[in-house]
Amino acid sequence: MSEKSTAPRRTQAERRSESEEALLDAAADLVAERGIERASLASIGERAGASRGLPTHHFGSKDALIERLARRAQDCIQDSMVAGVERARRAVGDLSELDLILVSVDIYLEIFFDNPSPEERALLVIWGSTFPSSSSVEGMAEAHRRSYQGWADLIEAGQEAGSIRGDIDSNSFSVLILGMIRGVAGLSLTDAGVVDTQLVRDSCRASLSAALAPQSHVT
Amino acid sequence: MSEKSTAPRRTQAERRSESEEALLDAAADLVAERGIERASLASIGERAGASRGLPTHHFGSKDALIERLARRAQDCIQDSMVAGVERARRAVGDLSELDLILVSVDIYLEIFFDNPSPEERALLVIWGSTFPSSSSVEGMAEAHRRSYQGWADLIEAGQEAGSIRGDIDSNSFSVLILGMIRGVAGLSLTDAGVVDTQLVRDSCRASLSAALAPQSHVT
Amino acid sequence: MSEKSTAPRRTQAERRSESEEALLDAAADLVAERGIERASLASIGERAGASRGLPTHHFGSKDALIERLARRAQDCIQDSMVAGVERARRAVGDLSELDLILVSVDIYLEIFFDNPSPEERALLVIWGSTFPSSSSVEGMAEAHRRSYQGWADLIEAGQEAGSIRGDIDSNSFSVLILGMIRGVAGLSLTDAGVVDTQLVRDSCRASLSAALAPQSHVT
Amino acid sequence: MSEKSTAPRRTQAERRSESEEALLDAAADLVAERGIERASLASIGERAGASRGLPTHHFGSKDALIERLARRAQDCIQDSMVAGVERARRAVGDLSELDLILVSVDIYLEIFFDNPSPEERALLVIWGSTFPSSSSVEGMAEAHRRSYQGWADLIEAGQEAGSIRGDIDSNSFSVLILGMIRGVAGLSLTDAGVVDTQLVRDSCRASLSAALAPQSHVT
DNA sequence: AATGAATGAGTATTCATTCAT
DNA sequence: GATGAATGAATACTCATTCAT
Numbered sequence: 001m002s003e004k005s006t007a008p009r010r011t012q013a014e015r016r017s018e019s020e021e022a023l024l025d026a027a028a029d030l031v032a033e034r035g036i037e038r039a040s041l042a043s044i045g046e047r048a049g050a051s052r053g054l055p056t057h058h059f060g061s062k063d064a065l066i067e068r069l070a071r072r073a074q075d076c077i078q079d080s081m082v083a084g085v086e087r088a089r090r091a092v093g094d095l096s097e098l099d100l101i102l103v104s105v106d107i108y109l110e111i112f113f114d115n116p117s118p119e120e121r122a123l124l125v126i127w128g129s130t131f132p133s134s135s136s137v138e139g140m141a142e143a144h145r146r147s148y149q150g151w152a153d154l155i156e157a158g159q160e161a162g163s164i165r166g167d168i169d170s171n172s173f174s175v176l177i178l179g180m181i182r183g184v185a186g187l188s189l190t191d192a193g194v195v196d197t198q199l200v201r202d203s204c205r206a207s208l209s210a211a212l213a214p215q216s217h218v219t
Numbered sequence: 220m221s222e223k224s225t226a227p228r229r230t231q232a233e234r235r236s237e238s239e240e241a242l243l244d245a246a247a248d249l250v251a252e253r254g255i256e257r258a259s260l261a262s263i264g265e266r267a268g269a270s271r272g273l274p275t276h277h278f279g280s281k282d283a284l285i286e287r288l289a290r291r292a293q294d295c296i297q298d299s300m301v302a303g304v305e306r307a308r309r310a311v312g313d314l315s316e317l318d319l320i321l322v323s324v325d326i327y328l329e330i331f332f333d334n335p336s337p338e339e340r341a342l343l344v345i346w347g348s349t350f351p352s353s354s355s356v357e358g359m360a361e362a363h364r365r366s367y368q369g370w371a372d373l374i375e376a377g378q379e380a381g382s383i384r385g386d387i388d389s390n391s392f393s394v395l396i397l398g399m400i401r402g403v404a405g406l407s408l409t410d411a412g413v414v415d416t417q418l419v420r421d422s423c424r425a426s427l428s429a430a431l432a433p434q435s436h437v438t
Numbered sequence: 439m440s441e442k443s444t445a446p447r448r449t450q451a452e453r454r455s456e457s458e459e460a461l462l463d464a465a466a467d468l469v470a471e472r473g474i475e476r477a478s479l480a481s482i483g484e485r486a487g488a489s490r491g492l493p494t495h496h497f498g499s500k501d502a503l504i505e506r507l508a509r510r511a512q513d514c515i516q517d518s519m520v521a522g523v524e525r526a527r528r529a530v531g532d533l534s535e536l537d538l539i540l541v542s543v544d545i546y547l548e549i550f551f552d553n554p555s556p557e558e559r560a561l562l563v564i565w566g567s568t569f570p571s572s573s574s575v576e577g578m579a580e581a582h583r584r585s586y587q588g589w590a591d592l593i594e595a596g597q598e599a600g601s602i603r604g605d606i607d608s609n610s611f612s613v614l615i616l617g618m619i620r621g622v623a624g625l626s627l628t629d630a631g632v633v634d635t636q637l638v639r640d641s642c643r644a645s646l647s648a649a650l651a652p653q654s655h656v657t
Numbered sequence: 658m659s660e661k662s663t664a665p666r667r668t669q670a671e672r673r674s675e676s677e678e679a680l681l682d683a684a685a686d687l688v689a690e691r692g693i694e695r696a697s698l699a700s701i702g703e704r705a706g707a708s709r710g711l712p713t714h715h716f717g718s719k720d721a722l723i724e725r726l727a728r729r730a731q732d733c734i735q736d737s738m739v740a741g742v743e744r745a746r747r748a749v750g751d752l753s754e755l756d757l758i759l760v761s762v763d764i765y766l767e768i769f770f771d772n773p774s775p776e777e778r779a780l781l782v783i784w785g786s787t788f789p790s791s792s793s794v795e796g797m798a799e800a801h802r803r804s805y806q807g808w809a810d811l812i813e814a815g816q817e818a819g820s821i822r823g824d825i826d827s828n829s830f831s832v833l834i835l836g837m838i839r840g841v842a843g844l845s846l847t848d849a850g851v852v853d854t855q856l857v858r859d860s861c862r863a864s865l866s867a868a869l870a871p872q873s874h875v876t
Numbered sequence: 877a878a879t880g881a882a883t884g885a886g887t888a889t890t891c892a893t894t895c896a897t
Numbered sequence: 898g899a900t901g902a903a904t905g906a907a908t909a910c911t912c913a914t915t916c917a918t
Contacts, residue, residue, distance in 0.1 A: 176419065189349065200391040
């Protein structure tokens with residue numbers, strides 16, 4: 001109606017995607033809050049300001065919705081980290097590959113400790129729900145692959161450039177890095193208050209630095 | 220006594236604790252397999268070779284059962300690790316505090332990768348289920364406290380004895396260590412096959428060693 | 439309209455309220471028959487010709503359903519009594535306030551003894567279930583308030599008009615009247631056959647008449 | 658042991674009956690509090706300071722226990738009323754049959770309003786639970802028979818002695834009287850606070866007096 | 877596209893009862 | 898006589914999914 005002039009009439013696709021975004025936002029909230037099983041489709045629809053039936057209508061099934069959520073959350077976190085690294089680069093000037101890794105890890109933990117988005121918590125929750133052997137969230141496995149690849153690429157680049165020692169295995173260190181940040185993040189949820197987050201961040205950075213930096217001249 | 224040979228004359232107390240152990244075994248199995256929510260009390264009772272009602276009868280509620288399971292699993296894992304360390308000590312002779320840490324971590328991962336007990340998987344699953352903010356398994360928080368304490372004590376002892384560098388914070392490194400092994404273990408579940416477990420173990424050992432070992436003479 | 443002949447084209451709202459009425463009918467039946475506790479939601483759904491899950495779907499909880507039932511039953515009984523009084527008025531002509539009370543009580547008992555509707559029995563059953571101290575059916579308390587008010591208004595009107603003696607307390611007589619009809623109705627259920635219902639009706643009428651009528655000239 | 662001397666060693670029968678009394682006390686409490694269905698045998702055993710299994714052991718089934726409770730409660734209330742009437746007789750001197758009825762009713766309500774014993778509440782609760790048509794507590798029907806008989810005997814005696822008018826039906830008035838006190842008592846439970854108990858007692862007395870007293874000479 | 881009515885399977889929990897000690 | 902372990906049926910409530918509107 002009155003949307004005629006400047007406001008670009010929303011296409012079907014856009015309207016669809018608006019609904020979907022709202023639903024995924026609500027899902028992230030609720031999954032972060034209650035876990036996957038207790039985040040009912042009805043509650044997701046309602047928190048999104050829509051009907052109880054909309055989630056099924058859009059995603060077909062709960063599994064599909066969670067899959068989509070996992071994917072979107074991973075993208076979203078990736079973006080935050082890239083943005084953070086970019087900020088660091090502008091502040092500090094050039095960063096070696098090792099520095100990139102350290103900064104990335106640190107930014108992830110900083111965001112997670114200080115100002116976690118629902119997506120971040122939701123992704124962790126979804127990860128946690130994959131531990132049972134009969135469980136599988138296809139989106140998670142894919143997210144891991146992407147993540148491993150990113151770390152491994154960085155490590156290998158650093159090895160070529162000399163900022164990372166050459167005798168380490170990039171693949172297993174990718175697992176180690178992702179495991180460390182996920183594990184530390186997961187622990188901080190239960191033990192909030194017990195853990196001094198700044199010190200933990202420092203320790204992670206120091207530990208990775210010690211492990212990845214080229215060996216100093218040892219006599 | 221009145222214990223006529225091998226006759227199944229058990230006292231009430233014996234029957235009770237036998238039942239409980241059987242139920243906890245079954246619960247560990249099923250929780251590891253399906254997760255907490257999908258491990259129904261009925262299925263636990265039946266897998267224990269008993270009735271559907273027995274779990275509630277014994278533990279009063281599902282939460283209480285999970286609590287008990289978490290505690291027992293933590294104890295059980297602790298024991299495995301102590302036994303493994305003991306074996307290592309007998310094989311290698313004296314171990315420094317740093318070595319103790321490295322060996323412990325390695326043994327945990329070895330067991331987890333190669334021959335995980337239901338308890339170990341179950342504990343990880345229970346941990347994963349604590350990620351939602353509204354969730355809480357009292358037993359987990361306690362298990363963490365015990366675990367942190369163990370690592371921190373080791374680190375501090377090592378610092379006094381000189382096998383661990385003095386300028387690190389024992390508490391935050393405890394979080395890091397537990398986070399690392401939990402996180403790596405969790406990842407290995409989803410990405411079994413992707414991850415070369417031996418290399419990951421080596422990387423963890425190397426990384427911790429680099430971080431904790433007293434600094435070599437740097438020029 | 440779009441209401442094609444008698445076709446079962448019902449709007450959502452119509453379907454909803456039809457379902458609810460059917461469920462409340464079934465609930466009245468079953469509560470009257472078995473009591474609240476033994477009238478399971480599943481049985482109510484099924485007797486209503488619907489699924490086991492429908493009662494919860496509509497009313498949210500069993501308590502809410504019972505509440506609604508109590509309210510509806512009270513309304514329904516009220517209506518029967520009003521209709522009965524109206525019939526009496528048409529038959530006999532003008533009725534004094536005292537007569538209104540006597541006729542109302544008599545009609546209630548007549549219906550209850552001779553041709554009780556499920557609602558009437560159900561309301562009595564619900565009332566009986568409020569006797570335990572920890573129990574409460576909010577709908578009942580409200581039903582009582584309405585009922586007391588009705589009787590008290592009548593009494594006071596009669597006192598002003600002179601058909602009821604002035605020295606009685608309208609509130610406590612309201613309790614007495616409601617207590618009497620409820621109590622007598624309740625007894626008649628257990629002792630059906632023992633009690634000659636016509637005589638009891640007469641006795642109630644006589645007793646109330648003697649108590650409420652203006653004092654005759656006593657020498 | 659030390660019970661040897663004066664303390665009469667308890668016979669089996671006595672011990673049995675001690676246990677039973679304790680169980681019935683506990684049952685009265687719990688039934689009054691929660692209703693029959695929610696007063697579990699286990700809770701009764703435990704409140705009696707015994708084991709969960711004792712109630713079944715003694716009474717065989719829950720129904721049998723409730724039966725026994727109903728019987729004992731009725732006896733107990735009867736005794737209170739007799740005692741109260743006795744007190745009144747000593748205080749006021751001779752009482753006509755009409756006075757006996759009025760005093761009995763008044764005492765019942767007084768006890769119920771001011772200082773109800775668990776038995777009294779329990780009996781009312783049990784009565785309430787007999788309203789569903791498929792329900793039956795054999796003890797209640799018997800209690801009613803005894804009660805009706807008592808009132809009817811009194812009325813007939815009064816009619817012969819001239820203290821009660823001759824043209825009323827003793828049986829239906831028995832129902833009326835018991836219904837009135839039960840009904841008023843039942844209402845007072847839900848509407849405690851709404852009801853001015855003293856005024857209600859007065860109204861009951863006045864109403865019965867007006868109904869039963871020999872007709873004054875009406876011109 | 878969107879709503880929400882309806883379904884039915886699943887689950888924790890309660891509880892009377894049985895039975896071994 | 899007394900205990901309490903064990904059973905299994907019953908039941909309120911949750912929730913993904915289907916389908917009519």
